[in-house]
Amino acid sequence: MPDFDRHSLLDLPPYPAAGYARLADRIAALIGTGNDVVFVQAEAVVALEAAATSLGRPGLRALNIVTSPYGELFGGWLKRAGAEVIELRAEPGLPVTVEAVAQALAGADGIDLVALVHAESASGILNPLPEIAELAREKGALLLVDAVASAGGHELDVDALGIDIAVIGPQKGLGGPAGISALSVSPRAWQAIDRTDTPRHSVLSLVDIKRNWLDAGRGVLSGMPSALEFHALEAALDRVEAEGIAAAIARHLRAQRAARAGLQALGARLWVSDENEASRLVTTILLPEGLDAHRLAQHGAAVAVGLSAGVGVVASRLLRLDHTGPRASRDTVLAGIRAVARVLREAGVAVSETAAEAAVDALWTS
Incomplete structure:
Protein backbone atom coordinates (compact mmCIF):
# COMPACT_ATOMS: atom_id res chain seq x y z
CA MET A 1 0.00 0.00 0.00
CA PRO A 2 1.23 3.56 -0.67
CA ASP A 3 2.83 5.26 2.32
CA PHE A 4 0.63 8.36 2.28
CA ASP A 5 -2.80 9.29 3.53
CA ARG A 6 -5.08 8.29 0.66
CA HIS A 7 -7.93 10.18 2.28
CA SER A 8 -6.06 13.40 1.52
CA LEU A 9 -6.96 12.79 -2.14
CA LEU A 10 -10.65 13.07 -1.32
CA ASP A 11 -12.82 16.13 -0.68
CA LEU A 12 -10.44 18.45 -2.53
CA PRO A 13 -11.61 22.02 -3.10
CA PRO A 14 -12.87 22.73 -6.62
CA TYR A 15 -10.16 23.89 -8.96
CA PRO A 16 -10.54 27.69 -9.35
CA ALA A 17 -12.16 28.76 -12.61
CA ALA A 18 -9.42 31.30 -13.33
CA GLY A 19 -6.75 28.62 -12.87
CA TYR A 20 -7.40 26.73 -16.11
CA ALA A 21 -6.21 29.58 -18.32
CA ARG A 22 -3.11 30.04 -16.14
CA LEU A 23 -2.28 26.34 -16.51
CA ALA A 24 -2.72 26.56 -20.27
CA ASP A 25 -0.37 29.56 -20.44
CA ARG A 26 2.24 27.78 -18.31
CA ILE A 27 2.16 24.75 -20.59
CA ALA A 28 2.45 27.02 -23.63
CA ALA A 29 5.60 28.56 -22.13
CA LEU A 30 7.14 25.12 -21.47
CA ILE A 31 6.66 23.95 -25.07
CA GLY A 32 7.51 27.29 -26.69
CA THR A 33 4.26 28.34 -28.29
CA GLY A 34 1.98 31.33 -28.58
CA ASN A 35 -0.74 29.11 -30.00
CA ASP A 36 -3.89 28.23 -28.09
CA VAL A 37 -3.49 25.46 -25.53
CA VAL A 38 -6.63 23.50 -24.67
CA PHE A 39 -7.32 20.60 -22.33
CA VAL A 40 -8.87 17.22 -22.99
CA GLN A 41 -10.04 15.76 -19.71
CA ALA A 42 -8.68 12.27 -20.36
CA GLU A 43 -5.45 10.39 -21.00
CA ALA A 44 -3.52 11.60 -24.04
CA VAL A 45 -4.69 8.82 -26.37
CA VAL A 46 -8.15 10.45 -26.20
CA ALA A 47 -6.63 13.81 -27.18
CA LEU A 48 -4.93 12.15 -30.14
CA GLU A 49 -8.19 10.56 -31.24
CA ALA A 50 -9.94 13.91 -30.83
CA ALA A 51 -7.35 15.58 -33.07
CA ALA A 52 -7.71 12.92 -35.77
CA THR A 53 -11.50 12.99 -35.56
CA SER A 54 -11.61 16.79 -35.75
CA LEU A 55 -9.09 17.13 -38.59
CA GLY A 56 -10.17 14.14 -40.64
CA ARG A 57 -12.63 14.64 -43.50
CA PRO A 58 -13.24 13.37 -47.02
CA GLY A 59 -10.73 15.03 -49.32
CA LEU A 60 -8.00 15.42 -46.68
CA ARG A 61 -4.75 13.73 -47.72
CA ALA A 62 -2.45 12.80 -44.87
CA LEU A 63 1.02 11.31 -44.64
CA ASN A 64 0.93 9.29 -41.43
CA ILE A 65 4.33 8.13 -40.19
CA VAL A 66 4.05 4.85 -38.30
CA THR A 67 6.80 3.89 -35.88
CA SER A 68 4.61 2.22 -33.23
CA PRO A 69 1.04 1.07 -32.60
CA TYR A 70 0.18 4.66 -31.61
CA GLY A 71 0.90 5.97 -35.10
CA GLU A 72 -1.10 3.09 -36.53
CA LEU A 73 -4.07 4.05 -34.35
CA PHE A 74 -3.86 7.64 -35.52
CA GLY A 75 -4.02 6.61 -39.17
CA GLY A 76 -7.04 4.46 -38.43
CA TRP A 77 -8.86 7.36 -36.82
CA LEU A 78 -8.13 9.60 -39.81
CA LYS A 79 -9.48 6.96 -42.19
CA ARG A 80 -12.61 6.58 -40.07
CA ALA A 81 -13.21 10.30 -40.53
CA GLY A 82 -12.98 9.90 -44.30
CA ALA A 83 -9.42 11.09 -44.93
CA GLU A 84 -7.12 9.55 -47.50
CA VAL A 85 -4.13 8.25 -45.55
CA ILE A 86 -0.73 7.42 -46.98
CA GLU A 87 1.14 5.35 -44.42
CA LEU A 88 4.89 5.48 -44.18
CA ARG A 89 6.03 2.58 -42.01
CA ALA A 90 9.52 2.52 -40.56
CA GLU A 91 11.39 -0.68 -39.87
CA PRO A 92 9.67 -2.36 -36.89
CA GLY A 93 10.60 -0.58 -33.66
CA LEU A 94 13.06 1.80 -35.33
CA PRO A 95 12.96 5.53 -36.18
CA VAL A 96 11.80 6.68 -39.59
CA THR A 97 14.52 8.11 -41.81
CA VAL A 98 14.48 11.64 -43.20
CA GLU A 99 15.13 10.19 -46.65
CA ALA A 100 12.04 7.98 -46.44
CA VAL A 101 9.85 10.94 -45.45
CA ALA A 102 11.28 13.11 -48.22
CA GLN A 103 10.67 10.39 -50.77
CA ALA A 104 7.10 9.82 -49.57
CA LEU A 105 6.31 13.54 -49.76
CA ALA A 106 7.94 13.90 -53.17
CA GLY A 107 5.83 11.06 -54.53
CA ALA A 108 2.51 12.39 -53.25
CA ASP A 109 0.62 15.45 -54.47
CA GLY A 110 -1.58 17.61 -52.32
CA ILE A 111 -0.55 16.42 -48.86
CA ASP A 112 -2.58 18.41 -46.33
CA LEU A 113 -1.27 16.85 -43.10
CA VAL A 114 1.89 15.16 -41.83
CA ALA A 115 1.50 13.25 -38.56
CA LEU A 116 4.13 11.53 -36.45
CA VAL A 117 5.15 10.54 -32.94
CA HIS A 118 8.22 12.43 -31.70
CA ALA A 119 9.66 10.02 -29.11
CA GLU A 120 8.37 6.46 -28.76
CA SER A 121 8.13 4.94 -25.31
CA ALA A 122 7.03 1.73 -27.05
CA SER A 123 10.54 0.98 -28.31
CA GLY A 124 12.72 3.78 -26.94
CA ILE A 125 13.34 5.60 -30.22
CA LEU A 126 13.35 9.24 -31.30
CA ASN A 127 12.12 10.35 -34.71
CA PRO A 128 13.94 13.19 -36.55
CA LEU A 129 11.32 15.86 -35.86
CA PRO A 130 13.22 19.03 -36.94
CA GLU A 131 14.01 17.61 -40.37
CA ILE A 132 10.47 16.26 -40.85
CA ALA A 133 9.03 19.60 -39.76
CA GLU A 134 11.07 21.35 -42.43
CA LEU A 135 9.84 18.90 -45.09
CA ALA A 136 6.22 19.43 -44.02
CA ARG A 137 6.71 23.20 -44.14
CA GLU A 138 8.12 23.00 -47.68
CA LYS A 139 5.04 20.99 -48.67
CA GLY A 140 2.67 23.50 -47.05
CA ALA A 141 1.14 20.71 -44.95
CA LEU A 142 -0.17 20.92 -41.43
CA LEU A 143 2.10 19.19 -38.92
CA LEU A 144 0.70 17.16 -36.04
CA VAL A 145 3.09 15.77 -33.44
CA ASP A 146 2.40 13.28 -30.67
CA ALA A 147 4.79 14.72 -28.08
CA VAL A 148 3.45 12.72 -25.14
CA ALA A 149 6.73 10.90 -24.58
CA SER A 150 9.02 13.81 -25.40
CA ALA A 151 7.67 16.92 -23.64
CA GLY A 152 9.84 17.60 -20.62
CA GLY A 153 12.61 15.25 -21.70
CA HIS A 154 13.47 16.47 -25.20
CA GLU A 155 13.71 19.91 -26.71
CA LEU A 156 10.27 20.86 -28.01
CA ASP A 157 9.91 24.37 -29.42
CA VAL A 158 6.50 24.23 -31.06
CA ASP A 159 6.53 27.59 -32.81
CA ALA A 160 10.13 27.38 -34.00
CA LEU A 161 9.41 23.97 -35.52
CA GLY A 162 6.11 25.08 -37.04
CA ILE A 163 4.03 22.43 -35.27
CA ASP A 164 0.34 23.06 -35.87
CA ILE A 165 -0.96 20.57 -33.31
CA ALA A 166 1.18 19.19 -30.48
CA VAL A 167 -0.40 16.68 -28.12
CA ILE A 168 1.17 16.27 -24.71
CA GLY A 169 0.44 14.21 -21.63
CA PRO A 170 2.01 15.39 -18.37
CA GLN A 171 2.45 11.87 -16.99
CA LYS A 172 5.88 11.26 -18.57
CA GLY A 173 8.69 13.82 -18.75
CA LEU A 174 6.72 16.42 -16.79
CA GLY A 175 6.06 13.93 -13.98
CA GLY A 176 2.36 14.80 -13.68
CA PRO A 177 -1.01 13.04 -13.73
CA ALA A 178 -2.16 10.72 -16.52
CA GLY A 179 -5.81 11.68 -16.50
CA ILE A 180 -5.48 15.03 -18.25
CA SER A 181 -3.88 16.01 -21.56
CA ALA A 182 -3.30 19.17 -23.55
CA LEU A 183 -3.05 20.24 -27.17
CA SER A 184 -1.51 23.32 -28.69
CA VAL A 185 -3.45 24.37 -31.79
CA SER A 186 -2.26 26.93 -34.35
CA PRO A 187 -4.60 29.37 -36.13
CA ARG A 188 -4.02 27.42 -39.33
CA ALA A 189 -5.05 24.18 -37.60
CA TRP A 190 -8.20 25.83 -36.23
CA GLN A 191 -9.11 26.83 -39.77
CA ALA A 192 -8.84 23.19 -40.81
CA ILE A 193 -10.86 22.00 -37.80
CA ASP A 194 -13.60 24.63 -37.45
CA ARG A 195 -15.82 23.48 -40.33
CA THR A 196 -19.55 23.05 -40.70
CA ASP A 197 -19.12 19.28 -41.01
CA THR A 198 -16.79 18.88 -38.02
CA PRO A 199 -18.19 16.50 -35.34
CA ARG A 200 -19.96 18.34 -32.53
CA HIS A 201 -21.40 17.43 -29.12
CA SER A 202 -18.70 14.83 -28.58
CA VAL A 203 -15.76 14.31 -26.25
CA LEU A 204 -13.75 13.99 -29.48
CA SER A 205 -14.76 17.42 -30.79
CA LEU A 206 -12.06 20.08 -30.59
CA VAL A 207 -14.59 22.55 -31.99
CA ASP A 208 -16.70 22.00 -28.88
CA ILE A 209 -13.70 22.84 -26.72
CA LYS A 210 -13.06 25.95 -28.82
CA ARG A 211 -16.67 27.13 -28.58
CA ASN A 212 -17.26 26.21 -24.94
CA TRP A 213 -13.92 27.34 -23.48
CA LEU A 214 -11.72 29.42 -25.75
CA ASP A 215 -14.48 31.48 -27.33
CA ALA A 216 -16.24 31.78 -23.96
CA GLY A 217 -13.29 33.53 -22.35
CA ARG A 218 -11.26 30.59 -20.92
CA GLY A 219 -13.17 30.39 -17.66
CA VAL A 220 -14.41 27.17 -16.11
CA LEU A 221 -14.18 24.09 -18.31
CA SER A 222 -17.38 22.48 -19.48
CA GLY A 223 -18.65 19.31 -17.85
CA MET A 224 -17.31 18.41 -14.41
CA PRO A 225 -13.54 18.95 -14.37
CA SER A 226 -11.59 16.65 -12.07
CA ALA A 227 -10.17 18.80 -9.30
CA LEU A 228 -7.72 16.02 -8.45
CA GLU A 229 -6.18 15.99 -11.94
CA PHE A 230 -5.86 19.76 -12.20
CA HIS A 231 -4.40 20.22 -8.73
CA ALA A 232 -1.90 17.47 -9.60
CA LEU A 233 -1.08 19.13 -12.92
CA GLU A 234 -0.43 22.44 -11.16
CA ALA A 235 1.88 20.71 -8.68
CA ALA A 236 3.77 19.03 -11.54
CA LEU A 237 4.22 22.36 -13.33
CA ASP A 238 5.39 23.95 -10.07
CA ARG A 239 8.10 21.30 -9.80
CA VAL A 240 9.19 21.58 -13.43
CA GLU A 241 9.33 25.37 -13.32
CA ALA A 242 11.29 25.32 -10.06
CA GLU A 243 13.90 23.11 -11.71
CA GLY A 244 13.68 24.89 -15.06
Whole structure:
Protein backbone atom coordinates (compact mmCIF):
# COMPACT_ATOMS: atom_id res chain seq x y z
CA MET A 1 0.00 0.00 0.00
CA PRO A 2 1.23 3.56 -0.67
CA ASP A 3 2.83 5.26 2.32
CA PHE A 4 0.63 8.36 2.28
CA ASP A 5 -2.80 9.29 3.53
CA ARG A 6 -5.08 8.29 0.66
CA HIS A 7 -7.93 10.18 2.28
CA SER A 8 -6.06 13.40 1.52
CA LEU A 9 -6.96 12.79 -2.14
CA LEU A 10 -10.65 13.07 -1.32
CA ASP A 11 -12.82 16.13 -0.68
CA LEU A 12 -10.44 18.45 -2.53
CA PRO A 13 -11.61 22.02 -3.10
CA PRO A 14 -12.87 22.73 -6.62
CA TYR A 15 -10.16 23.89 -8.96
CA PRO A 16 -10.54 27.69 -9.35
CA ALA A 17 -12.16 28.76 -12.61
CA ALA A 18 -9.42 31.30 -13.33
CA GLY A 19 -6.75 28.62 -12.87
CA TYR A 20 -7.40 26.73 -16.11
CA ALA A 21 -6.21 29.58 -18.32
CA ARG A 22 -3.11 30.04 -16.14
CA LEU A 23 -2.28 26.34 -16.51
CA ALA A 24 -2.72 26.56 -20.27
CA ASP A 25 -0.37 29.56 -20.44
CA ARG A 26 2.24 27.78 -18.31
CA ILE A 27 2.16 24.75 -20.59
CA ALA A 28 2.45 27.02 -23.63
CA ALA A 29 5.60 28.56 -22.13
CA LEU A 30 7.14 25.12 -21.47
CA ILE A 31 6.66 23.95 -25.07
CA GLY A 32 7.51 27.29 -26.69
CA THR A 33 4.26 28.34 -28.29
CA GLY A 34 1.98 31.33 -28.58
CA ASN A 35 -0.74 29.11 -30.00
CA ASP A 36 -3.89 28.23 -28.09
CA VAL A 37 -3.49 25.46 -25.53
CA VAL A 38 -6.63 23.50 -24.67
CA PHE A 39 -7.32 20.60 -22.33
CA VAL A 40 -8.87 17.22 -22.99
CA GLN A 41 -10.04 15.76 -19.71
CA ALA A 42 -8.68 12.27 -20.36
CA GLU A 43 -5.45 10.39 -21.00
CA ALA A 44 -3.52 11.60 -24.04
CA VAL A 45 -4.69 8.82 -26.37
CA VAL A 46 -8.15 10.45 -26.20
CA ALA A 47 -6.63 13.81 -27.18
CA LEU A 48 -4.93 12.15 -30.14
CA GLU A 49 -8.19 10.56 -31.24
CA ALA A 50 -9.94 13.91 -30.83
CA ALA A 51 -7.35 15.58 -33.07
CA ALA A 52 -7.71 12.92 -35.77
CA THR A 53 -11.50 12.99 -35.56
CA SER A 54 -11.61 16.79 -35.75
CA LEU A 55 -9.09 17.13 -38.59
CA GLY A 56 -10.17 14.14 -40.64
CA ARG A 57 -12.63 14.64 -43.50
CA PRO A 58 -13.24 13.37 -47.02
CA GLY A 59 -10.73 15.03 -49.32
CA LEU A 60 -8.00 15.42 -46.68
CA ARG A 61 -4.75 13.73 -47.72
CA ALA A 62 -2.45 12.80 -44.87
CA LEU A 63 1.02 11.31 -44.64
CA ASN A 64 0.93 9.29 -41.43
CA ILE A 65 4.33 8.13 -40.19
CA VAL A 66 4.05 4.85 -38.30
CA THR A 67 6.80 3.89 -35.88
CA SER A 68 4.61 2.22 -33.23
CA PRO A 69 1.04 1.07 -32.60
CA TYR A 70 0.18 4.66 -31.61
CA GLY A 71 0.90 5.97 -35.10
CA GLU A 72 -1.10 3.09 -36.53
CA LEU A 73 -4.07 4.05 -34.35
CA PHE A 74 -3.86 7.64 -35.52
CA GLY A 75 -4.02 6.61 -39.17
CA GLY A 76 -7.04 4.46 -38.43
CA TRP A 77 -8.86 7.36 -36.82
CA LEU A 78 -8.13 9.60 -39.81
CA LYS A 79 -9.48 6.96 -42.19
CA ARG A 80 -12.61 6.58 -40.07
CA ALA A 81 -13.21 10.30 -40.53
CA GLY A 82 -12.98 9.90 -44.30
CA ALA A 83 -9.42 11.09 -44.93
CA GLU A 84 -7.12 9.55 -47.50
CA VAL A 85 -4.13 8.25 -45.55
CA ILE A 86 -0.73 7.42 -46.98
CA GLU A 87 1.14 5.35 -44.42
CA LEU A 88 4.89 5.48 -44.18
CA ARG A 89 6.03 2.58 -42.01
CA ALA A 90 9.52 2.52 -40.56
CA GLU A 91 11.39 -0.68 -39.87
CA PRO A 92 9.67 -2.36 -36.89
CA GLY A 93 10.60 -0.58 -33.66
CA LEU A 94 13.06 1.80 -35.33
CA PRO A 95 12.96 5.53 -36.18
CA VAL A 96 11.80 6.68 -39.59
CA THR A 97 14.52 8.11 -41.81
CA VAL A 98 14.48 11.64 -43.20
CA GLU A 99 15.13 10.19 -46.65
CA ALA A 100 12.04 7.98 -46.44
CA VAL A 101 9.85 10.94 -45.45
CA ALA A 102 11.28 13.11 -48.22
CA GLN A 103 10.67 10.39 -50.77
CA ALA A 104 7.10 9.82 -49.57
CA LEU A 105 6.31 13.54 -49.76
CA ALA A 106 7.94 13.90 -53.17
CA GLY A 107 5.83 11.06 -54.53
CA ALA A 108 2.51 12.39 -53.25
CA ASP A 109 0.62 15.45 -54.47
CA GLY A 110 -1.58 17.61 -52.32
CA ILE A 111 -0.55 16.42 -48.86
CA ASP A 112 -2.58 18.41 -46.33
CA LEU A 113 -1.27 16.85 -43.10
CA VAL A 114 1.89 15.16 -41.83
CA ALA A 115 1.50 13.25 -38.56
CA LEU A 116 4.13 11.53 -36.45
CA VAL A 117 5.15 10.54 -32.94
CA HIS A 118 8.22 12.43 -31.70
CA ALA A 119 9.66 10.02 -29.11
CA GLU A 120 8.37 6.46 -28.76
CA SER A 121 8.13 4.94 -25.31
CA ALA A 122 7.03 1.73 -27.05
CA SER A 123 10.54 0.98 -28.31
CA GLY A 124 12.72 3.78 -26.94
CA ILE A 125 13.34 5.60 -30.22
CA LEU A 126 13.35 9.24 -31.30
CA ASN A 127 12.12 10.35 -34.71
CA PRO A 128 13.94 13.19 -36.55
CA LEU A 129 11.32 15.86 -35.86
CA PRO A 130 13.22 19.03 -36.94
CA GLU A 131 14.01 17.61 -40.37
CA ILE A 132 10.47 16.26 -40.85
CA ALA A 133 9.03 19.60 -39.76
CA GLU A 134 11.07 21.35 -42.43
CA LEU A 135 9.84 18.90 -45.09
CA ALA A 136 6.22 19.43 -44.02
CA ARG A 137 6.71 23.20 -44.14
CA GLU A 138 8.12 23.00 -47.68
CA LYS A 139 5.04 20.99 -48.67
CA GLY A 140 2.67 23.50 -47.05
CA ALA A 141 1.14 20.71 -44.95
CA LEU A 142 -0.17 20.92 -41.43
CA LEU A 143 2.10 19.19 -38.92
CA LEU A 144 0.70 17.16 -36.04
CA VAL A 145 3.09 15.77 -33.44
CA ASP A 146 2.40 13.28 -30.67
CA ALA A 147 4.79 14.72 -28.08
CA VAL A 148 3.45 12.72 -25.14
CA ALA A 149 6.73 10.90 -24.58
CA SER A 150 9.02 13.81 -25.40
CA ALA A 151 7.67 16.92 -23.64
CA GLY A 152 9.84 17.60 -20.62
CA GLY A 153 12.61 15.25 -21.70
CA HIS A 154 13.47 16.47 -25.20
CA GLU A 155 13.71 19.91 -26.71
CA LEU A 156 10.27 20.86 -28.01
CA ASP A 157 9.91 24.37 -29.42
CA VAL A 158 6.50 24.23 -31.06
CA ASP A 159 6.53 27.59 -32.81
CA ALA A 160 10.13 27.38 -34.00
CA LEU A 161 9.41 23.97 -35.52
CA GLY A 162 6.11 25.08 -37.04
CA ILE A 163 4.03 22.43 -35.27
CA ASP A 164 0.34 23.06 -35.87
CA ILE A 165 -0.96 20.57 -33.31
CA ALA A 166 1.18 19.19 -30.48
CA VAL A 167 -0.40 16.68 -28.12
CA ILE A 168 1.17 16.27 -24.71
CA GLY A 169 0.44 14.21 -21.63
CA PRO A 170 2.01 15.39 -18.37
CA GLN A 171 2.45 11.87 -16.99
CA LYS A 172 5.88 11.26 -18.57
CA GLY A 173 8.69 13.82 -18.75
CA LEU A 174 6.72 16.42 -16.79
CA GLY A 175 6.06 13.93 -13.98
CA GLY A 176 2.36 14.80 -13.68
CA PRO A 177 -1.01 13.04 -13.73
CA ALA A 178 -2.16 10.72 -16.52
CA GLY A 179 -5.81 11.68 -16.50
CA ILE A 180 -5.48 15.03 -18.25
CA SER A 181 -3.88 16.01 -21.56
CA ALA A 182 -3.30 19.17 -23.55
CA LEU A 183 -3.05 20.24 -27.17
CA SER A 184 -1.51 23.32 -28.69
CA VAL A 185 -3.45 24.37 -31.79
CA SER A 186 -2.26 26.93 -34.35
CA PRO A 187 -4.60 29.37 -36.13
CA ARG A 188 -4.02 27.42 -39.33
CA ALA A 189 -5.05 24.18 -37.60
CA TRP A 190 -8.20 25.83 -36.23
CA GLN A 191 -9.11 26.83 -39.77
CA ALA A 192 -8.84 23.19 -40.81
CA ILE A 193 -10.86 22.00 -37.80
CA ASP A 194 -13.60 24.63 -37.45
CA ARG A 195 -15.82 23.48 -40.33
CA THR A 196 -19.55 23.05 -40.70
CA ASP A 197 -19.12 19.28 -41.01
CA THR A 198 -16.79 18.88 -38.02
CA PRO A 199 -18.19 16.50 -35.34
CA ARG A 200 -19.96 18.34 -32.53
CA HIS A 201 -21.40 17.43 -29.12
CA SER A 202 -18.70 14.83 -28.58
CA VAL A 203 -15.76 14.31 -26.25
CA LEU A 204 -13.75 13.99 -29.48
CA SER A 205 -14.76 17.42 -30.79
CA LEU A 206 -12.06 20.08 -30.59
CA VAL A 207 -14.59 22.55 -31.99
CA ASP A 208 -16.70 22.00 -28.88
CA ILE A 209 -13.70 22.84 -26.72
CA LYS A 210 -13.06 25.95 -28.82
CA ARG A 211 -16.67 27.13 -28.58
CA ASN A 212 -17.26 26.21 -24.94
CA TRP A 213 -13.92 27.34 -23.48
CA LEU A 214 -11.72 29.42 -25.75
CA ASP A 215 -14.48 31.48 -27.33
CA ALA A 216 -16.24 31.78 -23.96
CA GLY A 217 -13.29 33.53 -22.35
CA ARG A 218 -11.26 30.59 -20.92
CA GLY A 219 -13.17 30.39 -17.66
CA VAL A 220 -14.41 27.17 -16.11
CA LEU A 221 -14.18 24.09 -18.31
CA SER A 222 -17.38 22.48 -19.48
CA GLY A 223 -18.65 19.31 -17.85
CA MET A 224 -17.31 18.41 -14.41
CA PRO A 225 -13.54 18.95 -14.37
CA SER A 226 -11.59 16.65 -12.07
CA ALA A 227 -10.17 18.80 -9.30
CA LEU A 228 -7.72 16.02 -8.45
CA GLU A 229 -6.18 15.99 -11.94
CA PHE A 230 -5.86 19.76 -12.20
CA HIS A 231 -4.40 20.22 -8.73
CA ALA A 232 -1.90 17.47 -9.60
CA LEU A 233 -1.08 19.13 -12.92
CA GLU A 234 -0.43 22.44 -11.16
CA ALA A 235 1.88 20.71 -8.68
CA ALA A 236 3.77 19.03 -11.54
CA LEU A 237 4.22 22.36 -13.33
CA ASP A 238 5.39 23.95 -10.07
CA ARG A 239 8.10 21.30 -9.80
CA VAL A 240 9.19 21.58 -13.43
CA GLU A 241 9.33 25.37 -13.32
CA ALA A 242 11.29 25.32 -10.06
CA GLU A 243 13.90 23.11 -11.71
CA GLY A 244 13.68 24.89 -15.06
CA ILE A 245 12.65 23.16 -18.27
CA ALA A 246 16.21 23.31 -19.64
CA ALA A 247 17.54 21.65 -16.49
CA ALA A 248 14.82 18.99 -16.63
CA ILE A 249 15.75 18.19 -20.24
CA ALA A 250 19.45 18.08 -19.30
CA ARG A 251 18.65 15.70 -16.43
CA HIS A 252 16.83 13.36 -18.82
CA LEU A 253 19.81 13.48 -21.17
CA ARG A 254 22.15 12.55 -18.34
CA ALA A 255 19.87 9.69 -17.30
CA GLN A 256 19.74 8.46 -20.89
CA ARG A 257 23.52 8.50 -21.23
CA ALA A 258 24.03 6.86 -17.83
CA ALA A 259 21.52 4.11 -18.65
CA ARG A 260 23.11 3.44 -22.03
CA ALA A 261 26.64 3.38 -20.59
CA GLY A 262 25.61 1.12 -17.73
CA LEU A 263 23.67 -1.34 -19.88
CA GLN A 264 26.51 -1.61 -22.38
CA ALA A 265 29.03 -2.21 -19.59
CA LEU A 266 26.66 -4.82 -18.20
CA GLY A 267 26.93 -6.71 -21.46
CA ALA A 268 23.43 -5.95 -22.75
CA ARG A 269 22.80 -4.97 -26.35
CA LEU A 270 21.21 -1.57 -26.85
CA TRP A 271 18.26 -1.59 -29.26
CA VAL A 272 19.14 1.88 -30.61
CA SER A 273 22.85 2.22 -31.30
CA ASP A 274 22.84 5.97 -31.98
CA GLU A 275 22.13 8.14 -28.93
CA ASN A 276 20.59 10.81 -31.18
CA GLU A 277 17.95 8.33 -32.35
CA ALA A 278 17.09 7.18 -28.82
CA SER A 279 14.46 8.36 -26.37
CA ARG A 280 15.70 10.14 -23.26
CA LEU A 281 12.82 8.75 -21.21
CA VAL A 282 13.19 5.02 -21.89
CA THR A 283 16.26 2.95 -22.74
CA THR A 284 15.66 -0.37 -24.44
CA ILE A 285 17.79 -3.47 -24.82
CA LEU A 286 17.47 -6.29 -27.32
CA LEU A 287 17.32 -9.61 -25.51
CA PRO A 288 19.28 -12.65 -26.64
CA GLU A 289 17.42 -15.22 -28.74
CA GLY A 290 15.20 -17.46 -26.65
CA LEU A 291 14.39 -14.87 -23.97
CA ASP A 292 10.94 -13.32 -23.79
CA ALA A 293 10.62 -9.76 -22.49
CA HIS A 294 7.05 -10.26 -21.26
CA ARG A 295 8.15 -13.17 -19.07
CA LEU A 296 11.25 -11.40 -17.75
CA ALA A 297 9.19 -8.31 -16.93
CA GLN A 298 7.13 -10.43 -14.52
CA HIS A 299 10.19 -11.19 -12.40
CA GLY A 300 9.94 -9.62 -8.96
CA ALA A 301 13.10 -7.57 -9.46
CA ALA A 302 11.75 -6.20 -12.75
CA VAL A 303 8.36 -5.35 -11.28
CA ALA A 304 9.97 -3.54 -8.34
CA VAL A 305 11.75 -1.02 -10.58
CA GLY A 306 9.27 -0.86 -13.45
CA LEU A 307 11.11 -2.80 -16.16
CA SER A 308 8.69 -3.64 -18.95
CA ALA A 309 8.48 -5.31 -22.33
CA GLY A 310 8.36 -3.25 -25.50
CA VAL A 311 5.15 -2.56 -27.37
CA GLY A 312 4.54 -3.54 -30.98
CA VAL A 313 5.94 -5.98 -33.50
CA VAL A 314 9.27 -6.56 -31.74
CA ALA A 315 7.85 -6.29 -28.23
CA SER A 316 8.84 -9.75 -27.04
CA ARG A 317 12.53 -9.07 -27.74
CA LEU A 318 12.75 -5.63 -26.09
CA LEU A 319 13.14 -4.88 -22.39
CA ARG A 320 12.63 -1.24 -21.36
CA LEU A 321 14.28 0.66 -18.53
CA ASP A 322 12.16 3.68 -17.54
CA HIS A 323 13.88 6.93 -16.48
CA THR A 324 10.97 9.30 -17.02
CA GLY A 325 10.23 12.50 -15.12
CA PRO A 326 11.33 12.22 -11.46
CA ARG A 327 12.77 8.80 -12.32
CA ALA A 328 15.51 10.46 -14.40
CA SER A 329 17.98 10.12 -11.53
CA ARG A 330 21.17 8.26 -10.75
CA ASP A 331 19.54 6.05 -8.13
CA THR A 332 16.68 5.03 -10.42
CA VAL A 333 19.02 4.25 -13.30
CA LEU A 334 21.25 2.17 -11.02
CA ALA A 335 18.27 0.29 -9.59
CA GLY A 336 17.03 -0.46 -13.08
CA ILE A 337 20.39 -1.74 -14.27
CA ARG A 338 20.73 -3.94 -11.19
CA ALA A 339 17.31 -5.40 -11.94
CA VAL A 340 18.30 -6.04 -15.58
CA ALA A 341 21.46 -7.74 -14.32
CA ARG A 342 19.49 -10.00 -12.00
CA VAL A 343 16.87 -11.11 -14.51
CA LEU A 344 19.49 -11.74 -17.19
CA ARG A 345 21.79 -13.60 -14.83
CA GLU A 346 18.95 -15.85 -13.66
CA ALA A 347 18.08 -16.46 -17.31
CA GLY A 348 21.60 -17.74 -17.89
CA VAL A 349 23.19 -14.64 -19.44
CA ALA A 350 26.64 -13.58 -18.23
CA VAL A 351 26.64 -9.97 -16.99
CA SER A 352 29.11 -7.60 -15.36
CA GLU A 353 27.16 -5.70 -12.71
CA THR A 354 30.25 -4.11 -11.14
CA ALA A 355 31.35 -2.68 -14.48
CA ALA A 356 27.83 -1.41 -15.10
CA GLU A 357 27.66 0.45 -11.79
CA ALA A 358 31.07 1.98 -12.38
CA ALA A 359 29.96 3.15 -15.84
CA VAL A 360 26.85 4.82 -14.42
CA ASP A 361 28.80 6.56 -11.67
CA ALA A 362 31.47 7.75 -14.10
CA LEU A 363 28.89 9.16 -16.47
CA TRP A 364 26.72 10.73 -13.78
CA THR A 365 29.61 12.58 -12.13
CA SER A 366 31.39 13.59 -15.34
